[in-house]
Amino acid sequence: MPPPIPAWQLALVEVDRSQPVPPTSEIWPYWIPEPSLVIGSHCLDRQRRYLINWVRARPIWLSLLQLPDHPIPAVNSQGWRVYLNGVPDDPSLGTTTGRRALEIKQVFGAILAGEDIEPAGGGDVRWHGTQFSEVPEALCPWVVWELHELAFRYELVALDRVCCPTTTFEQEVEAEDRIARVFPHQGLWSVTHIPTADESGLFARVPQRRVAALNALRDVVARWPGCPAALLNAKRMTIRDVGAVVELEKIIAHFYVHTFFALAGRPPILPHFLPTTPSSSSAALPVR
Structure with missing residues (x-):
């Protein structure tokens, strides 16, 4: 895992979890799979399978998330688990797992109709200019870092829309532009390049390099109901x-x-510091 940012990790620890858990239907889905789900298994083969299946689906999934008129069905944590594990061609309806697998296959089949990105489909994939059939070990922390980064961006947009609803297209564009300033040198909807250690952003280890992003994030959350006076x-x-x-x-x-x-009924996915290992995979071999 890439290193957590202490302030964000502390905030997550301090969340009051004593309240009753809301009904499943009221808990927000995941626009991006949970990083802890992708690498949380103790089985290395499963970790590798989840990672490569995510990288395989990633380009089309992100492009569909950006289409304003394209309905994306809610995908909960279990749905992502089934998909990333690899849905069998003919799931058995005689078991709960089989029925769930069929449901997930139908959901993703509707979303990704016409796209050849079946999980465990084999063949090479590309990730930020690097091509592989298995995620190289040196790149694993960076793929997971990008998962955190993407999930945080989409959840921030969703939360801002709930806290500050817009009524016109112009207001929506203004709100998205405001959020985009949190991620300088990057696009809002995708990680356009893997940052270097000296770049600015929430992910920077040097506090001064987080200033611009934190100022921009403060401008976003300052408009939300209940914003503390200190902000x-x-x-x-x-x-x-x-x-x-x-x-x-x-x-x-x-x-x-x-x-x-x-509002979401679940913990958010948080930004993380950049991994300490180099992102270049030129010397990395596929995980065996």
């Missing part, structure tokens, strides 16, 4: 405000995580 009254940080960066980051993370949990 509403906070001045825009500069790279000289080293001590203030981490403190403001804690307030933003706490407000975001608690707001998401209250």
